[in-house]
Amino acid sequence: MEHTSEIVAEGKFIADTTYLDRTRKYTELAIEGIKIDYYDIKNRVVHEVKKSDKIEQAHLAQVKYYLYILHKNGIEYPSAIIEYPKLKQRELIEWNDSYVETSQKWELEIEKIVGTEYCPALIKKNICKNCSYFELCYINEI
Numbered sequence: 001m002e003h004t005s006e007i008v009a010e011g012k013f014i015a016d017t018t019y020l021d022r023t024r025k026y027t028e029l030a031i032e033g034i035k036i037d038y039y040d041i042k043n044r045v046v047h048e049v050k051k052s053d054k055i056e057q058a059h060l061a062q063v064k065y066y067l068y069i070l071h072k073n074g075i076e077y078p079s080a081i082i083e084y085p086k087l088k089q090r091e092l093i094e095w096n097d098s099y100v101e102t103s104q105k106w107e108l109e110i111e112k113i114v115g116t117e118y119c120p121a122l123i124k125k126n127i128c129k130n131c132s133y134f135e136l137c138y139i140n141e142i
């Protein structure tokens with residue numbers, strides 16, 4: 001759903017206009033269902049920009065999963081930097097072997113949900129407001 005999300009488009013706009021040389025320096029990488037907008041091939045670093053004004057677990061989980069996919073595809077010790085322009089803050093996430101087990105657990109949970117006959121009940125969390133799946137999950141609520 002990310003390609004239809006105004007929130008995602010706004011995030012990309014902030015990233016492109018805050019870090020002007022980013023698109024020139026880094027590569028967009030699509031692999032195994034993930035899309036990394038800014039990947040520094042030489043240093044094996046994922047650059048992720050969040051327009052949010054707070055650091056959320058979901059941001060950390062997202063990049064840890066990216067690192068897992070890179071590691072799975074032969075990239076040794078990948079790392080990530082999440083930048084928060086509104087906070088003027090950055091978070092460094094270094095590779096940790098535990099990401100393999102955690103990510104595989106997430107994948108199993110996802111497969112279980114995808115394999116069920118019906119969608120799970122709506123959870124109505126605050127995070128939903130900024131999620132690119134919002135319109136899909138809340139289709140009967142809007």
Ligand code: SF4
Binds near residue numbers: 122125127129131132
């Ligand atoms: S909108 Fe849907 S996918 Fe997004 S966080 Fe809420 S329940 Fe999860």
